[in-house]
Structure formats: C-alpha cells, structure tokens
Amino acid sequence: MSFEFPEPPDRGQMARRSAHPWTDSPVHEVGMPVGYRFRFAGSSSALTVGWFVAYSSGCEFQSIADFMIAQPPDNPVALNRLRTELLAGLNLHVVMPDGTALSAQSFWNNDVEPAAPVLTRRSLGGGGGDAYWRQRDSWYLWPLPPEGALTVAGSWPGVGIDGLVCELDATLIRSAGAESLKAWTD
Amino acid sequence: MDRLTYLPPGNELGVCVPVNSIVGRSSIASVGLIGIVAYSAGLSLRFAVEWVDPDLVQKAAEPWLPFGRRGRQFLKLGARFADGQVFTNVDGNIARTLGLPTGLREDLIWWVPRIPTQGGIELFCEWPIANIATSKLELDGADVRRAAATPPIQWTAPA
Numbered sequence: 001m002s003f004e005f006p007e008p009p010d011r012g013q014m015a016r017r018s019a020h021p022w023t024d025s026p027v028h029e030v031g032m033p034v035g036y037r038f039r040f041a042g043s044s045s046a047l048t049v050g051w052f053v054a055y056s057s058g059c060e061f062q063s064i065a066d067f068m069i070a071q072p073p074d075n076p077v078a079l080n081r082l083r084t085e086l087l088a089g090l091n092l093h094v095v096m097p098d099g100t101a102l103s104a105q106s107f108w109n110n111d112v113e114p115a116a117p118v119l120t121r122r123s124l125g126g127g128g129g130d131a132y133w134r135q136r137d138s139w140y141l142w143p144l145p146p147e148g149a150l151t152v153a154g155s156w157p158g159v160g161i162d163g164l165v166c167e168l169d170a171t172l173i174r175s176a177g178a179e180s181l182k183a184w185t186d
Numbered sequence: 187m188d189r190l191t192y193l194p195p196g197n198e199l200g201v202c203v204p205v206n207s208i209v210g211r212s213s214i215a216s217v218g219l220i221g222i223v224a225y226s227a228g229l230s231l232r233f234a235v236e237w238v239d240p241d242l243v244q245k246a247a248e249p250w251l252p253f254g255r256r257g258r259q260f261l262k263l264g265a266r267f268a269d270g271q272v273f274t275n276v277d278g279n280i281a282r283t284l285g286l287p288t289g290l291r292e293d294l295i296w297w298v299p300r301i302p303t304q305g306g307i308e309l310f311c312e313w314p315i316a317n318i319a320t321s322k323l324e325l326d327g328a329d330v331r332r333a334a335a336t337p338p339i340q341w342t343a344p345a
Contacts, residue, residue: 019289027290028236030218035202037223041341048199051232053220066196124285138285181206183216183236 021057022142023107023120028183031055032176036168038152042160044068047090049152049166054176058142061152062124065090065135067159072131083133087126089158094119094141097148097170104139118142144177145170190299191227192279198340200225201333210311210321214238217261217311219323220293224333228299231309233281235261236291242316243292249315250281250294259315265298268305268327273298301334302327 019027037050045067052061067086073079094102096117105114107122119141126135139152150173152166194200200223210217215237223230243249249260263281264274275281281296307325312318 019291025291028216028238030206030208030216030234030236031220032206033202033204033221033232035204037199037202039199039339039341046341050199050202051221051223052202122285136284176204179206181208181218183208183211183218183234 020111020113022114022116022118023110023122023140025053025055025060025140026057026180029055030181030183031060032179032181034059034168034173034176036061036166038164038166040161040164042067042156044070045156045159045161047156047161047164049092049164052168052173054144054173055180056177057144058140059144059173059177060138060140063090063092063137063139065133065137065156067133069131069133079130086158087133087135090135090137090154090156092121092139092152092154094139095151095153097146097150102141116143117145144174147171147174190278191297192299193297194223194225194230195227195340198225198338200230200338201336203329203333205325205329207323207325209233209309209323210313210318212313212317212319215242215313215316215318217313217318217321219309222330222333224301224330224336226301226334226338228297228301229265229330229334231263231265231296231298232284233263233294233296233311234291235294237316238290240289245315249313250283250292259313261294261313261316262311263294263296264310266308266310267300267302268307269303271300271302273300301331303331 031053034052036052040047048064102119104119104121122138124136124138148170150168150170155162203222208218218234220232220234266272279297281294284293306327309323312320
C-alpha cells in the first residue's frame with residue numbers, strides 16, 4: 001500500500017491572514033497601555049482582566065482564566081472535554097457609554113465588515129496540568145468608545161464567578177489611543 | 187540573593203506602567219515596547235514585533251527562540267539596569283508569544299526577574315534577519331520602581 005500525502009499548505013500563506021480593522025489592532029501601530037487591572041475569584045478559580053492597550057482605532061484587553069477541577073477524570077479526553085465546557089461558560093461583554101451591550105464575536109470567519117461597534121474574542125492559548133488550567137484570551141473593541149463610562153461585565157458560572165463588573169473611563173482609553181505610535185512614520 | 191524566577195508570580199495582580207516606544211527598527215521590521223507590568227519580583231515586558239514582508243517570519247524559521255534552525259537569527263532582547271544587573275533572552279528567560287501571529291505582527295511577553303534598585307533601564311534588541319542592528323531604548327526607572335513598590339494585591343493560589 002502507499003500513503004498519499006496532500007501538499008502542505010504554504011506557510012507564508014498561512015501567516016497572511018488579512019487583518020481587519022474590526023478584529024485586529026491597526027497594522028504597524030504600537031499601542032499605548034491603560035493601567036486598569038481587575039481580578040475576580042471563585043472558590044478554586046480566578047479571572048484576571050487587564051492588559052488594556054489603546055490604538056488609534058480600537059482597544060484591546062486580555063483575560064486570564066485560572067481554574068482547578070476538583071476531581072479531574074483520569075481519561076484525558078474526558079478531562080479535555082470538561083475543560084472545554086468550563087471555558088465555554090466564560091462570557092464577557094462590553095457596555096458602551098450609551099448603554100449598548102456588545103457580545104463577543106469569533107475572531108475567525110468574519111471577513112464582511114459588520115456594523116460598529118464590535119467586540120471580538122481571540123484565544124491566545126492555554127496550558128496547565130491535570131487539575132489546573134490557565135487560559136488567555138484577547139478581546140478587541142472597535143472602534144474606540146465615545147467618552148463616558150465603559151463597562152466590561154460578565155460571568156463564569158461554571159466556576160462560581162458571577163456578576164463581574166469592570167468600570168472604566170473611556171476618556172482615558174481615548175487619550176491613550178491618541179498616544180499610539182506608528183512603527184514607521186514615512 | 188533570591189533565586190531568579192521564570193514567570194511572574196501567579197498569585198499577584200501586578201501594576202501597569204503605561205509606556206510605549208520603538209526599541210529597534212529597520213526598513214522591514216520594528217520592535218516596539220507596549221507597556222510594563224511591575225510585580226514585587228520583577229517586570230513583565232510586552233513587545234509588539236511588526237514586519238512588512240509576510241515571508242520574513244517564515245524565513246526566520248524560529249524567530250523568537252534561541253535554538254532556531256537558522257542559528258542565531260532569532261530576535262534578541264536585553265535589559266541593563268543602572269545598578270549593573272543584565273538580563274537577556276539568550277542566556278535567561280525566553281520571550282513567549284501571545285497567540286499566533288496575525289499576518290504582520292506577533293506580540294511577545296518577556297519576564298525580567300528583578301526590579302532595578304536605582305537609575306534607569308536600558309532595553310536592547312537585535313534581530314539580524316530583519317536587519318535590525320543592536321538598538322537601545324532608555325527608560326526612566328522611577329516609574330517602574332514606584333509601580334513595583336506598590337503594595338501588591340496578592341492571594342493564596344488555589345490548592
């Protein structure tokens with residue numbers, strides 16, 4: 001017998017996913033951080049929200065979810081499924097200064113420009129051991145919010161975290177966005 | 187002297203030092219600093235690495251690690267404190283990527299396991315495959331020390 005292997009994809013093409021203004025920070029821009037950091041804890045879990053970075057046309061923040069599974073199954077497939085289910089329950093949304101609530105859309109398969117504003121969630125990966133896991137996600141808000149009170153809210157009921165609220169001043173985010181640098185000015 | 191650590195403390199929130207600047211640049215790539223998070227035990231530095239040729243990072247093979255197939259072509263980072271302490275990602279902690287690259291950019295997190303005791307901080311980068319020669323950014327260490335001296339928000343790690 002013989003095995004037929006498909007042609008491997010062009011690695012260069014794989015890296016050439018088009019950046020969209022509504023899902024990605026502006027190309028060739030070095031954003032300005034905003035110093036908000038929050039932490040919410042359950043009995044054996046925690047969610048940290050921070051790493052806010054403002055750009056000329058949007059704002060990114062990141063979340064780190066840490067959790068322990070009390071009685072991890074021995075079967076690694078079952079353990080992975082349990083982790084996936086727990087992480088799927090983590091839900092953040094943004095409330096704009098005018099009261100508009102934004103749920104996160106996927107980072108993938110959104111090539112058509114949506115109506116603004118948009119919140120996009122992108123996994124940055126995770127790792128851990130049998131019972132412990134740490135997952136990092138990036139959240140991108142496009143465009144920059146108007147001045148006023150901005151809220152990041154959410155819940156993660158599967159690990160006992162509910163009603164989390166991060167209150168932000170969008171004016172600070174807009175000011176930081178004005179300090180975002182171009183990697184090249186010419 | 188305490189043992190050097192490989193990662194920020196997992197039970198401490200850290201304090202953000204909002205700073206952004208270009209550390210090194212050529213006509214085809216740029217290394218920018220996007221903020222520092224100060225912990226009681228060290229500094230977490232975030233870098234935005236950007237390039238204009240979509241194939242650049244593919245050519246580099248292992249652009250962020252010191253054991254790439256192209257030898258010493260990886261992005262080198264260094265920090266020198268005024269008190270004499272020196273850290274690099276060549277013989278110290280490696281810089282870790284934040285997710286996958288999005289075409290023309292990759293973000294890196296680099297943990298420097300000490301706080302400068304006096305003076306400023308010099309950050310260095312060098313990325314041969316991107317034509318970035320050894321470049322230096324000077325930072326005021328006072329803001330970093332002030333952030334690191336803020337009483338840390340800590341918690342007991344879940345057992």
